[in-house]
Each structure stands twice: as structure tokens, then as C-alpha cells.
Amino acid sequence: MMPSLDLTLTAQQQKFREDLRQWLASSGLESWRAEMARKKTLEERFAHSLTWQKNVFEGGWAGVAWPKEYGGRGATLMEQAIFLEEMARAQAPPLANVIGIGLVGPTIIACGTEEQKKRFLPGILSGNEIWCQGFSEPGAGSDLAALTTSARRDGDYFVVNGHKVWTSFGWVADWNAMLVRTDAEAAKHKGLTYLLIDMKSPGVKVRPLRQMTGESEFTEVFFDDVRVPAANVLGDVNDGWRVAISTLMHERNTLGASLHITFARQFRQLVERGRTVMKNGKPALEDPVIRQKLAQCYAEIEIFRLTQMRALTRVDKSGVPGPEGSILKMFWSEYNQRFQQVASELLGPYAQLTEECPDAPDGGQWAYGFLRTRGNTIEAGTSEIQRNIVAQFVLGLPKSY
Amino acid sequence: MRFELSDTQQLLKSSARKFLQKECPMAEVRRIMETPAPYDANLWRQMAEQGWTGILFAEDYGGMGLGMVETAAMMEEMGRALLPGPFLATVPMAGVLLDTAGNEELKKIYLSRIGSGESRAAVAVQEEDAAWGWQQVQLSASGGGDALRLHGSKRFVQDAGVADFLLVVARGGRGLTLALVERAAEGLSVQPMAGIDLTRRLYSVQCNATPAVLVATGEAAERALERMSLLANAALVAEMLGGMQRVLEISVEYAKTRKQFGKPIGQFQAIQHKCADMVLMVEALRSAAYYAAYAIDHGLEEAQAAVSTAKSYASEAYREVGNHGIQIHGGMGFTWESDLHLYYRRAKASEILLGDAAWHREQIARLVLD
Numbered sequence: 001m002m003p004s005l006d007l008t009l010t011a012q013q014q015k016f017r018e019d020l021r022q023w024l025a026s027s028g029l030e031s032w033r034a035e036m037a038r039k040k041t042l043e044e045r046f047a048h049s050l051t052w053q054k055n056v057f058e059g060g061w062a063g064v065a066w067p068k069e070y071g072g073r074g075a076t077l078m079e080q081a082i083f084l085e086e087m088a089r090a091q092a093p094p095l096a097n098v099i100g101i102g103l104v105g106p107t108i109i110a111c112g113t114e115e116q117k118k119r120f121l122p123g124i125l126s127g128n129e130i131w132c133q134g135f136s137e138p139g140a141g142s143d144l145a146a147l148t149t150s151a152r153r154d155g156d157y158f159v160v161n162g163h164k165v166w167t168s169f170g171w172v173a174d175w176n177a178m179l180v181r182t183d184a185e186a187a188k189h190k191g192l193t194y195l196l197i198d199m200k201s202p203g204v205k206v207r208p209l210r211q212m213t214g215e216s217e218f219t220e221v222f223f224d225d226v227r228v229p230a231a232n233v234l235g236d237v238n239d240g241w242r243v244a245i246s247t248l249m250h251e252r253n254t255l256g257a258s259l260h261i262t263f264a265r266q267f268r269q270l271v272e273r274g275r276t277v278m279k280n281g282k283p284a285l286e287d288p289v290i291r292q293k294l295a296q297c298y299a300e301i302e303i304f305r306l307t308q309m310r311a312l313t314r315v316d317k318s319g320v321p322g323p324e325g326s327i328l329k330m331f332w333s334e335y336n337q338r339f340q341q342v343a344s345e346l347l348g349p350y351a352q353l354t355e356e357c358p359d360a361p362d363g364g365q366w367a368y369g370f371l372r373t374r375g376n377t378i379e380a381g382t383s384e385i386q387r388n389i390v391a392q393f394v395l396g397l398p399k400s401y
Numbered sequence: 402m403r404f405e406l407s408d409t410q411q412l413l414k415s416s417a418r419k420f421l422q423k424e425c426p427m428a429e430v431r432r433i434m435e436t437p438a439p440y441d442a443n444l445w446r447q448m449a450e451q452g453w454t455g456i457l458f459a460e461d462y463g464g465m466g467l468g469m470v471e472t473a474a475m476m477e478e479m480g481r482a483l484l485p486g487p488f489l490a491t492v493p494m495a496g497v498l499l500d501t502a503g504n505e506e507l508k509k510i511y512l513s514r515i516g517s518g519e520s521r522a523a524v525a526v527q528e529e530d531a532a533w534g535w536q537q538v539q540l541s542a543s544g545g546g547d548a549l550r551l552h553g554s555k556r557f558v559q560d561a562g563v564a565d566f567l568l569v570v571a572r573g574g575r576g577l578t579l580a581l582v583e584r585a586a587e588g589l590s591v592q593p594m595a596g597i598d599l600t601r602r603l604y605s606v607q608c609n610a611t612p613a614v615l616v617a618t619g620e621a622a623e624r625a626l627e628r629m630s631l632l633a634n635a636a637l638v639a640e641m642l643g644g645m646q647r648v649l650e651i652s653v654e655y656a657k658t659r660k661q662f663g664k665p666i667g668q669f670q671a672i673q674h675k676c677a678d679m680v681l682m683v684e685a686l687r688s689a690a691y692y693a694a695y696a697i698d699h700g701l702e703e704a705q706a707a708v709s710t711a712k713s714y715a716s717e718a719y720r721e722v723g724n725h726g727i728q729i730h731g732g733m734g735f736t737w738e739s740d741l742h743l744y745y746r747r748a749k750a751s752e753i754l755l756g757d758a759a760w761h762r763e764q765i766a767r768l769v770l771d
């Protein structure tokens with residue numbers, strides 16, 4: 001047969017996975033996982049995942065594809081994907097510094113100066129410095145470039161004033177990767193700057209925002225004459241849009257990398273439930289409608305996994321994620337919502353029970369998932385914005401707005 | 402890990418595209434489709450000369466001995482061109498059945514005829530109840546050896562009208578029976594069943610004590626049918642993918658040029674989002690279709706689930722892409738002159754062929770739930 005598309009791991013990738021599995025086996029993962037299950041609040045879970053991250057960092061596994069000189073492992077993007085998959089498969093706690101590792105770090109690697117890389121990257125990986133991302137504002141969500149938080153030059157400093165919203169991890173972050181306006185006269189995309197702001201600076205105020213699930217993953221952050229060293233500009237002044245786009249593409253790609261493993265696990269979990277939940281006097285798994293819907297979920301998880309592999313092949317060759325990331329983001333976020341609805345239908349009246357109720361299946365995760373997944377088609381760019389991106393940048397259709 | 406076609410596979414695919422653009426443009430598709438039994442002998446001969454009709458089979462039978470991934474790449478181009486005629490029925494269906502179940506002698510005669518392009522063939526499975534599958538087959542086989550005879554009727558037999566021989570699924574003394582019938586055999590009648598797809602026709606087949614050659618019985622017959630179902634579905638979804646890709650391209654092109662309210666309709670978001678959804682479906686199926694082919698080539702345990710994943714998705718997605726494409730074209734999309742309905746007709750026929758979405762989802766359910 002001709003040389004063909006090849007979905008097996010290379011010897012090097014296999015070794016990478018073996019090494020990782022060995023490390024995981026010796027890491028006492030069981031008790032980390034059990035401990036995580038006992039953590040009830042967002043704060044407790046965060047603290048636990050932070051100690052886990054430090055452990056992963058010391059083991060040399062944080063920042064798999066990051067350069068070695070900044071604390072990374074210097075491996076390939078493909079190996080990074082293997083890492084994410086393995087961690088998800090092992091149900092390891094997440095690494096606490098989600099935004100730092102997934103978004104800010106890669107952006108600093110791509111656009112930062114040598115000093116910035118040395119200064120910030122190791123702290124991101126070790127978890128010593130937690131990051132958040134301050135892009136959205138009350139008046140600027142999808143239309144991100146309309147943001148008004150201003151940064152006025154004052155000698156070696158910028159003075160920042162404004163209001164950011166929906167800042168995930170704002171309540172615990174040491175640093176904020178911000179998009180600010182440095183030139184109010186320029187066209188809206190041309191007057192923006194990407195600025196790294198110390199959250200302990202005088203004039204920064206954080207307030208939790210409660211979301212529909214009842215928790216507060218995100219916050220609003222106020223800036224009142226906050227002085228930021230000019231050395232904290234990432235990329236060039238007024239070139240922040242280009243830097244931010246690079247972040248957003250990473251966001252779309254990294255967010256999804258290991259999700260199919262999580263989806264497959266939740267699917268299996270629901271199938272197990274379906275053996276005992278009864279429909280019309282028979283196990284739900286024997287119900288023809290439920291069977292059709294579960295099979296559809298299975299097919300979609302598989303298709304998502306495979307499409308992810310194709311995207312990874314491209315990123316591995318070119319080094320940069322492209323607008324195709326939008327297709328993946330549309331696919332998984334909308335799938336996840338459909339899946340939760342199928343779960344709901346399978347579980348029947350029990351689906352609505354929350355964690356406070358001892359009768360709730362799986363500790364109330366289905367009622368929670370039903371609500372939480374509504375955020376999936378909003379966070380990291382709404383489904384509508386993703387479709388605009390595909391139309392404009394994949395298909396070359398004229399801008400619609 | 403590399404999930405993309407290799408350079409050689411790409412080359413094969415692009416030369417197939419060039420060939421079909423030249424030899425089978427839409428004008429030619431329309432000409433062939435107006436003939437009583439859509440098939441063009443000259444085109445078939447040229448395809449055979451390039452080895453297409455033997456793509457999957459060993460060189461002993463005039464084949465190229467390539468894999469399913471290469472076959473999928475070719476089928477994608479055929480679907481894109483809306484190639485009329487019995488390729489699917491002949492090669493991934495009849496050819497694979499013979500290749501799997503036939504003895505050396507049968508293969509030397511009949512498979513070689515397929516590989517060389519001398520013969521076209523069809524597979525007769527479904528009957529009046531129209532169910533896909535061979536569990537309920539009623540058509541009976543009597544006698545044995547030289548006296549094997551078939552009695553009964555078949556429905557929905559793809560391209561039987563241009564087939565030189567048929568592979569018929571029957572039930573006989575030794576259970577499930579796979580028999581080969583020459584087109585000229587006595588007591589064989591083949592009648593058109595006018596269907597929605599104009600480029601590939603359906604027929605009913607009547608066997609009235611029709612002499613036949615035994616190919617396989619029992620488990621061997623069943624295994625061969627299962628393998629055919631796997632490979633033919635993998636070929637079909639790749640073909641559907643090609644059609645979907647073409648409908649997307651035609652529609653995006655139209656959205657860029659058709660103007661209303663002083664601007665290209667492709668500037669309206671309602672149109673853009675339809676286009677984006679079409680891209681999503683095309684890319685999703687591309688992943689599923691090539692993985693199915695890959696899983697078959699590598700004998701993966703997941704091959705069956707992968708094929709049913711692809712076919713259940715393709716069955717809905719091709720139709721939906723067609724819906725969007727027609728809507729984007731407005732009144733123009735509703736005309737006979739537009740090529741869209743030709744693809745749309747193919748989409749509907751392909752959706753039903755070899756098991757519809759619900760049938761394949763039930764296969765998945767059996768594999769992953771039970």
C-alpha cells in the first residue's frame with residue numbers, strides 16, 4: 001500500500017506518552033482525584049488544583065511545548081496534545097493557571113521580549129503567578145475592539161482607567177493580560193495595546209459576578225488611575241489587536257484539545273445510568289428514541305475527536321492555529337448543549353435535581369451541566385461570531401456588519 | 402500522527418478531478434442522465450484504463466491493489482463530479498462481494514471482468530419490505546451445482562439495468578445464499594423503478610427459475626455481505642462528501658456574485674451563517690469519512706462504528722447542505738437549470754442507500770450501548 005494518512009503515534013510520541021503515564025502512576029493521582037471530589041466550592045477546588053499544578057511543574061510536565069529555557073519541556077505541539085489527552089483520560093485535576101498556560105503564555109512566547117519571557121513564563125508554569133484575561137467590557141463584548149478602558153502614557157508608565165467584565169479567575173489572579181486603548185483618535189482596531197497588569201497595583205478593584213449556575217467563576221474589575229510600567233506592553237504600543245487575535249486563536253484551539261476525552265467519559269457515565277433508569281417499564285437503553293439520541297452523541301464525539309486531529313496536523317505543520325479553530329469551537333460547544341439535553345431526557349425527572357439533593361444522580365452534575373453549557377456558546381467568542389469568522393476568513397465572504 | 406492525505410494520495414485525487422472535469426463536466430452528466438440507463442461506455446472504458454474499476458482488487462484480477470483511503474479519495478471526486486452510472490454498484494459493492502466470497506475460479510472470470518472494465522455488475526439485496534440487510538431475505542434458491550435456480554423478486558437494485566451480471570442474495574437449503582446471475586439468463590427480468598436520483602437508477606429484478614452460479618452460502622455469504630456493507634458505505638460517504646463540498650462551493654460562489662439591496666447576498670448574515678454551517682458539516686464529514694476508510698485499511702476494531710458514524714452523519718448532512726444551497730440560490734435554486742437539484746436528488750438517494758441515518762445509528766447503539 002502507498003504511504004497513507006497515519007493515525008498511529010511515532011516512536012518518540014509513544015515514548016513521551018509512556019514517560020507521562022509512568023510519571024502519573026507514581027504521582028499518587030488516586031488521592032489527588034479523591035481529594036478533588038471532596039472539594040465543594042470553587043475556591044477549594046482552585047486551591048487544590050494549584051497544589052496539583054506545582055506538583056506537575058516539579059515533575060517537569062507543565063508547559064509541554066514551551067521552550068526549555070523558560071521552564072517548559074521543549075516538546076512538540078503534538079506531544080502537548082498527547083499530554084492534554086492523557087491528563088483528561090487519567091481524570092487528573094486541571095492545572096490551576098488555565099488562562100496563563102492556555103492563553104497568556106503562548107502569546108508571550110509569540111510576541112514577548114526576552115525579558116518578558118524570562119520574567120513571566122516560569123511563574124505561569126509553576127503557578128506562582130495566576131493570570132486572568134481582561135478583554136471584555138460592559139460596552140465591548142463581541143465588538144471587542146470597541147473597548148474604552150484607557151491607558152495614558154506618563155513617562156515610563158501607563159495610567160489605566162476603566163472597567164472590565166466577565167473576567168474569569170479575576171478573584172484569584174496575580175496578573176491580568178489586558179487589552180486597553182492607547183490611542184483614542186485612531187481607527188478602533190489601531191489604537192489598542194496589550195498590557196500586562198499586576199492585580200496588586202493600587203487602584204485595581206475586583207468584584208465577583210454571580211453566574212446562572214450560582215457560582216462566580218468570573219468577576220468585574222475596576223481600574224482607577226492604575227500605574228503600569230511601560231515595559232509591560234506586550235508587542236508594540238497600538239499593535240494590541242494583532243497580539244490579541246493570536247491569543248484568541250490559541251483560546252479556540254487549546255480550550256478544545258482534550259475535551260473529547262471528557263465528552264467520552266460523560267457519555268459512558270450517561271450510558272451506565274441508562275442501564276438502571278427505566279422508561280416505560282424497560283431500561284432506558286432499550287428505548288428506541290434514547291438509543292438513537294445516544295448513538296448520535298457517540299457519532300458527534302467521534303467526529304469532534306477526528307476533526308481535532310486534523311486541526312492538530314495543520315497546527316503541527318504551520319505552528320499557528322488558523323480560523324478553522326472556529327469550526328471546532330462551534331462544533332464542541334453546540335454538541336455539549338445537545339448532549340446535556342439528551343442526558344436530561346434520559347434521566348427524566350431526576351435530571352433537574354441539584355447537588356443539595358441527596359437523590360440527585362451523580363451529585364447533581366447533570367442539572368449543573370445543563371446550565372453551565374449555556375455558557376459554552378458565549379465564552380471565547382459566541383457561536384454567531386464564530387460563524388462570521390468562518391464566513392469571512394475561511395470562505396472569503398464580505399464582512400456583514 | 403498525521404491526519405491528512407499523503408502527497409501520493411493527493412496526486413491520485415487531483416488527477417481524478419482533472420480527468421472528471423474534462424471527461425464528465427455537468428453538461429455531460431446531464432446528457433448521460435437523459436439516456437434510458439444512465440451510463441456511458443466510452444467514459445467507463447477510460448476509467449477502466451486508468452485502473453479505477455480495479456482500484457481495490459489484487460493485480461491477479463486486473464486490479465491496482467490500493468486501499469480504502471485511496472478509494473475514498475477517488476470516490477470523493479466522483480461525488481463532486483456527480484459521475485453518473487454504476488461505479489458504486491460495480492466496484493465497492495459487487496466487486497467487493499466477489500472478492501470476499503468468490504472462489505479462485507469465479508474471481509478469475511468475474512472479478513477480472515470488473516477490474517478490466519469489461520463488465521458492470523449490481524447487487525440485489527432488498528425486497529418488497531425494503532429493509533436494508535439480509536436477515537429477512539425471502540427470494541429462494543433451489544437445486545445445487547449446475548441446477549441452481551432462483552425464484553422471487555428484488556427491489557431497489559441500484560444500476561441493475563446496465564449490469565452484465567447480478568449478485569443476488571437468496572435463501573436456500575444451506576441458509577443464506579449468494580448467487581451470481583448473468584444478465585442474459587433465462588427467466589430474469591429487470592424493470593426500472595423510477596426514482597429521485599436521475600444519475601443512478603433503481604430497478605426491480607424478477608427471477609423466475611433463473612439459473613445462477615453459487616458464490617457462497619451460510620456464514621461465508623454473511624461475512625462477505627458484512628464486508629461489502631462496510632466498504633461500500635465507506636465509499637458512499639466519501640462520494641457524498643465530494644457532492645457536499647461541491648454544493649458548498651457553488652453556493653458560496655453564488656453568494657459572492659448575486660446582488661440584492663445593492664450588495665452581494667453573501668454579505669447578509671443569514672446567508673453567511675448558512676454557509677458557515679455548511680462548512681462545519683463538510684469538514685465534520687471529511688473527518689468521519691476518511692477515518693472510516695482508514696479504520697478499514699488498518700483492520701481496526703472500530704471500523705464498523707466508524708463507518709456507521711460516517712454514514713449516519715452523511716445521510717443527514719448532505720441533505721441539509723442541499724437545503725441550504727437551494728435556499729441561498731433563491732428562485733434560481735428551484736429551477737431545473739440549476740445543478741443543485743441534481744446533487745440534492747443524489748443526496749436523498751444516498752441518504753437511503755445502504756442503510757439510512759436511523760439504521761446506522763442503531764448499529765452504533767448495538768456496538769456501544771449493548
Ligand SMILES: Cc1cc2nc3c(=O)[nH]c(=O)nc-3n(C[C@H](O)[C@H](O)[C@H](O)COP(=O)(O)OP(=O)(O)OC[C@H]3O[C@@H](n4cnc5c(N)ncnc54)[C@H](O)[C@@H]3O)c2cc1C
Pocket residue numbers: 132133134135136140141142143165166167168169217218375378379380381382383384385388401670
Ligand atoms: C463563562 C464565561 C467566561 C468568560 N470569561 C472571560 C474572560 O476571562 N475574559 C474576558 O475578557 N471575557 C470573558 N467572557 C466574555 C465573553 O468573551 C463575552 O461574553 C463574549 O465575547 C460575548 O460578548 P457579550 O457578552 O458582550 O455579548 P454581545 O457581544 O453583546 O452579544 C450579544 C448577542 O449578540 C450577538 N452578536 C453580537 N455581535 C454580533 C455580530 N457582529 N453578528 C452576529 N451576532 C452578533 C452575539 O452572538 C450574542 O448572541 C466570558 C464569558 C463567559 C460566558
